[in-house]
Amino acid sequence: MSAPVLVCEGLSRSFGGVKAVAGVSLALPAGQVTALVGPNGAGKTTVFNLITGNLRADAGSAMLRGRSIMGLKPHQVARMGVARSFQDLRLFTHMSVRDNVQSATETSAWFWQPGGAAARRAREAATEEALARTGLTDLAEARAIDLAYAERKFLSMARILAARAGIWLLDEPASGLDLASRLRFGALLKEARAQGVAICLIEHNLDVVTELADRIAFLDQGQVLAEGEPQAILKDPKLAAIYFGDRGEAA
Amino acid sequence: MIAYLTNLAALAAIFGILASTLNVAVGYAGIFSVAHAVFFGVGAYAGAQIALVLVPDALLAMLVAGLISGALSLCLALPALRVRGEYFVAASLGLQMMATTLFSEWKSVTGGIGGLTGIPRPHVFGVEVGTLPLALAALGLILLATAALMRGAFGRTLRSIRDAESAAEALGKNVAAAKALAVAFACAGAGVAGALFALHMQFVNVESFNLDQSVLIMAMVIIGGTGTLLGPLVGAVILLSLPAGLAFLPFIPATEVGAVQQMVYGLAMTLLMIFRPAGLVGDLSRGKSMA
Numbered sequence: 245m246s247a248p249v250l251v252c253e254g255l256s257r258s259f260g261g262v263k264a265v266a267g268v269s270l271a272l273p274a275g276q277v278t279a280l281v282g283p284n285g286a287g288k289t290t291v292f293n294l295i296t297g298n299l300r301a302d303a304g305s306a307m308l309r310g311r312s313i314m315g316l317k318p319h320q321v322a323r324m325g326v327a328r329s330f331q332d333l334r335l336f337t338h339m340s341v342r343d344n345v346q347s348a349t350e351t352s353a354w355f356w357q358p359g360g361a362a363a364r365r366a367r368e369a370a371t372e373e374a375l376a377r378t379g380l381t382d383l384a385e386a387r388a389i390d391l392a393y394a395e396r397k398f399l400s401m402a403r404i405l406a407a408r409a410g411i412w413l414l415d416e417p418a419s420g421l422d423l424a425s426r427l428r429f430g431a432l433l434k435e436a437r438a439q440g441v442a443i444c445l446i447e448h449n450l451d452v453v454t455e456l457a458d459r460i461a462f463l464d465q466g467q468v469l470a471e472g473e474p475q476a477i478l479k480d481p482k483l484a485a486i487y488f489g490d491r492g493e494a495a
Numbered sequence: 496m497i498a499y500l501t502n503l504a505a506l507a508a509i510f511g512i513l514a515s516t517l518n519v520a521v522g523y524a525g526i527f528s529v530a531h532a533v534f535f536g537v538g539a540y541a542g543a544q545i546a547l548v549l550v551p552d553a554l555l556a557m558l559v560a561g562l563i564s565g566a567l568s569l570c571l572a573l574p575a576l577r578v579r580g581e582y583f584v585a586a587s588l589g590l591q592m593m594a595t596t597l598f599s600e601w602k603s604v605t606g607g608i609g610g611l612t613g614i615p616r617p618h619v620f621g622v623e624v625g626t627l628p629l630a631l632a633a634l635g636l637i638l639l640a641t642a643a644l645m646r647g648a649f650g651r652t653l654r655s656i657r658d659a660e661s662a663a664e665a666l667g668k669n670v671a672a673a674k675a676l677a678v679a680f681a682c683a684g685a686g687v688a689g690a691l692f693a694l695h696m697q698f699v700n701v702e703s704f705n706l707d708q709s710v711l712i713m714a715m716v717i718i719g720g721t722g723t724l725l726g727p728l729v730g731a732v733i734l735l736s737l738p739a740g741l742a743f744l745p746f747i748p749a750t751e752v753g754a755v756q757q758m759v760y761g762l763a764m765t766l767l768m769i770f771r772p773a774g775l776v777g778d779l780s781r782g783k784s785m786a
């Protein structure tokens with residue numbers, strides 16, 4: 245196993261009295277898929293928000309290749325190579341599919357992008373490649389708002405592909421996909437893993453997790469209850485009880 | 496009649512500049528400002544003072560007016576854009592109210608309520624020129640620049656911020672910087688329009704730069720169609736011709752034209768928002784919520 249690219253230690257964040265994330269430690273190695281699993285409200289999305297700078301942590305640290313990214317703004321974290329998707333997608337609804345993707349390659353806020361014509365061709369190539377890999381080339385001129393559900397999910401992935409990031413934080417990217425789309429999504433993820441991308445995948449469907457994850461971190465009430473090989477975690481009856489909601493009856 | 500039409504055309508070009516530039520903020524970046532007339536005013540006073548005190552050179556007046564309005568808006572936008580959309584509207588309203596007071600009180604620069612009079616006719620390279628060709632040339636250049644910017648990466652950045660700000664940030668875009676630039680571009684354009692207006696009217700006072708004017712410019716953008724190149728122009732022409740058009744209707748007494756005009760504006764805005772939320776030129780699906 246290669247050295248982790250992103251290392252979080254003791255990340256914590258409360259909202260009022262609710263401890264959404266309470267001392268989460270997580271390491272994402274290059275070329276591996278780490279699944280973040282846990283019941284609704286476990287704090288999975290909040291962990292992403294703490295890493296990306298969308299939320300300030302009350303305590304804890306996040307290091308990217310040995311550099312702290314705590315306190316950075318979301319766009320600064322993104323520029324250091326962390327790409328994320330959103331549970332509710334947040335597509336650029338009134339822009340074309342191609343503009344959605346191309347926009348992911350343009351990080352300068354200035355009137356024009358740096359690097360001249362060569363850089364522009366490289367951005368356009370990255371755009372077309374991301375469209376092709378997500379099967380959206382034929383829909384490139386359609387607007388995001390006009391896409392079907394699965395296509396929207398793939399557009400969200402295409403933006404991440406085009407951003408050429410080394411770390412992907414994916415928030416339920418496969419939820420609600422039909423079998424064929426899920427297989428396409430799986431292939432996409434495996435390709436990125438083979439290219440050395442460090443992937444963190446929030447996913448409720450345990451079939452998807454079993455198929456794609458190299459490791460699982462099991463989160464409940466803001467804490468990592470267990471971390472390890474998928475088989476070991478998924479076989480644990482205690483975790484299964486929490487995950488499938490038996491705890492209610494036990495308490 | 497010719498003079499009347501020339502005057503109307505020059506005003507249409509000037510308000511076309513105002514509406515198109517405000518559209519960069521409203522239509523592309525989703526920044527709603529009701530203070531565009533402030534920067535129109537700043538440009539007008541700057542242009543007027545240059546013509547009165549220095550030289551009546553139109554290019555110099557427009558350049559300096561654009562720079563001052565743009566720079567001032569940048570200073571104001573950087574802190575103001577940190578607040579959420581609804582609060583930005585309120586902040587711009589506050590700015591508009593302060594500016595109206597400042598325009599009427601700062602007599603040494605603005606001439607107070609009485610305004611600045613006797614502004615000399617515009618010259619270009621020492622030759623006197625009409626304001627219509629000047630205004631049309633400025634409008635053309637600003638439209639070209641807007642089209643080029645909005646079709647490229649900057650336009651994509653602004654539209655991505657408008658549609659999903661947090662996703663734009665997550666892709667590495669410095670949202671605050673992009674918004675501030677959009678505002679500075681828009682307000683620099685308003686400054687240029689202000690200088691043209693001063694040279695055209697040869698007289699300016701605070702009444703042209705108050706909240707009513709800001710609302711009128713916003714109405715031009717919304718009625719014409721936000722986020723399109725031609726929409727704001729269409730809106731400017733329609734709203735400028737409306738008073739003249741109403742005055743020709745025999746059954747409306749001249750004293751009531753103002754009131755009728757307000758009613759027509761209001762009715763048009765309301766009906767439009769219900770039936771064509773994207774404006775006359777805008778695309779039909781805009782304004783509807785995502786299913």
Ligand SMILES: Nc1ncnc2c1ncn2[C@@H]1O[C@H](COP(=O)(O)OP(=O)(O)OP(=O)(O)O)[C@@H](O)[C@H]1O
Nearest residue numbers: 259262264282283284285286287288289290291331
């Ligand atoms: N911005 C916020 N303000 C207040 N409370 C929040 C905020 N974000 C998250 N929470 C709370 O923190 C807890 C964890 O939420 P989070 O969204 O991280 O859960 P999750 O594991 O992603 O759940 P799901 O599977 O439903 O997406 C919940 O109780 C939630 O209500």
Ligand SMILES: [Mg+2]
Nearest residue numbers: 288289290331
């Ligand atoms: Mg979540």
